[in-house]
Amino acid sequence: MHTPSHDWITTPLTAALLRGALDVERTAHGLLPHRLPARARAQFHDPQLAMAESQPSGVRLAFRTRATAIELDTLPTKRVYAGVPPRPDGVYDLVVDGRPAGSGSVAGGNTLTIDMTVGGAELTPGPVGTLRFAGLPDAEKDVEIWLPHDETTELVALRTDAPVEPAPDPGRPVWLHHGSSISHGSFAATPTTTWPALAASRGGVELINLGFGGSALLDPFTARALRDTPADLISVKIGINLVNADVMRLRAFTPAVHGFLDTIREGHPTAPLLVVSPLLCPIHEDTPGPSAPDFSRIAEGELRFKATGDPAERAAGKLTLTVIRDELARIVEQRRADDPHLHHLDGLALYGEQDAAELPLPDGLHPDAATHRRIGERFAALAFGEAGAFAQRN
Known part of the structure; x- marks a missing residue:
């Protein structure tokens, strides 16, 4: 995980910076987006549903900034299926002013090992990792970071080299x-x-x-x-x-x-x-x-x-x-x-x-x-x- 220097501005991670999530949970590490509200999650504790709804498909950070460099610390939970080659790391997509502007992944994180032959799963804790995008235009812009659709992702810290504010409502349906x-x-x-x-x-x-x-x-x-x-x-x-x-x-x-x-x-x-x-x-x-x-x-x-x-x-x-x-x-x-x-x-x-x-x-x-x-x-x-x-x- 990156150690911030005096050049970086750390912006608190809040629900105001997220789109596509119905709920957020404060964890020991940071912010965990959910795609079902807490009341729904409380009604049935099914491991498959819990894993699926916490994987942030369609969930993205959305903010306006002049920043030319962005760092996002996250704690991913990666799935490994016993006997099957490892899945690739989850992908984060960067979108700037509505256009694709890069992709990246975060190494490390927790590992959920699933054995489909016996129907069991084991979670091994791992470290926080850092996603970095640099060389962005030095101009006011709307930035989205789409989180991996198939990897549970706890958001730990957001750093930029210019101030950040929540993106305005795009006004689309x-x-x-x-x-x-x-x-x-x-x-x-x-x-x-x-x-x-x-x-x-x-x-x-x-x-x-x-x-x-x-x-x-x-x-x-x-x-x-x-x-x-x-x-x-x-x-x-x-x-x-x-x-x-x-x-x-x-x-x-x-x-x-x-x-x-x-x-x-x-x-x-x-x-x-x-x-x-x-x-x-x-x-x-x-x-x-x-x-x-x-x-x-x-x-x-x-x-x-x-x-x-x-x-x-x-x-x-x-x-x-x-x-x-x-x-x-x-x-x-x-x-x-x-x-x-x-x-x-x-x-x-x-x-x-x-x-x-x-x-x-x-x-x-x-x-x-x-x-x-x-x-x-x-x-x-x-x-x-x-x-x-x-x-x-x-």
């Missing part, structure tokens, strides 16, 4: 999105190139990304977080995690979707609300969950996923992606009679069979960086385009 690990960022290369970040940039909106890896399960506390978060445009991508986790049958799914949408509408009665059905995922199109790790190639350092359900169980109400797509389309059509601002987008229009042939899912579940770009471009065209659900606010 706020887009609030909820989804699974694909919305969270999965194998995207950087935080500004997850598909929601790419779509937000193309749509000219401010993103709040509530994509939670493995945790888009129609949880009522998530619906209340969406209800209570100020937003102009809202989308919810529903389906894949319900099959992954095998948490409900069709009998429970339909009322749960209605309840989820009802809760959002309590806080946003007329905002454009877009329901997005699942992207293509070949292993679960017609085969129910749960998903399970496929260790057949673990010796080669490759982890894939497989569907373990029985297709015959669809008759008893087990969910597949095909079942969910049909039911979501029916629910939206039914509700539109009383809710003209509700819209539906078939996930196959974002990633379908032709796309899977060209850009297959590397582990059977998650899109890679090139596929994130394609999904983001497609979503921007379909949602923010002339005939899209978000066109009237764009």
Whole structure:
């Protein structure tokens, strides 16, 4: 960690400098952004959800400054999967006056070692590290530092060689999105190139990304977080995690979707609300969950996923992606009679069979960086385009 000299100005880290977080927690080290409020986190202590919502996908520091050099001390928590090659360090993206201006990573930090063969995890504490950007223009500018979308990040200290103030409100519409690990960022290369970040940039909106890896399960506390978060445009991508986790049958799914949408509408009665059905995922199109790790190639350092359900169980109400797509389309059509601002987008229009042939899912579940770009471009065209659900606010 850098030892500040008299040339540096240290600016206290506060929520006023953050965008994209719903809550912040003071820790022993500094400030931990959260993407679910404390009340929601208190209702269910699930390790997967806790890890996902504390990974700051879409969260960025935003400030105005003349600084030519910026240093940010952070304490990252890096994930290591036993038997699999190490993941690359999380990436921080620098954006200056709306344009990409550099990237960097922070070494060190805590290590969370996950053993999927036994379902256990062990946390090893590590040191604070420093991110540095230099050579920036000596002029007043709006700076954003997008935090790693897939790495829990405690913010420890911000130093610059000129004063910092919170960036002014950009005055753009706020887009609030909820989804699974694909919305969270999965194998995207950087935080500004997850598909929601790419779509937000193309749509000219401010993103709040509530994509939670493995945790888009129609949880009522998530619906209340969406209800209570100020937003102009809202989308919810529903389906894949319900099959992954095998948490409900069709009998429970339909009322749960209605309840989820009802809760959002309590806080946003007329905002454009877009329901997005699942992207293509070949292993679960017609085969129910749960998903399970496929260790057949673990010796080669490759982890894939497989569907373990029985297709015959669809008759008893087990969910597949095909079942969910049909039911979501029916629910939206039914509700539109009383809710003209509700819209539906078939996930196959974002990633379908032709796309899977060209850009297959590397582990059977998650899109890679090139596929994130394609999904983001497609979503921007379909949602923010002339005939899209978000066109009237764009």
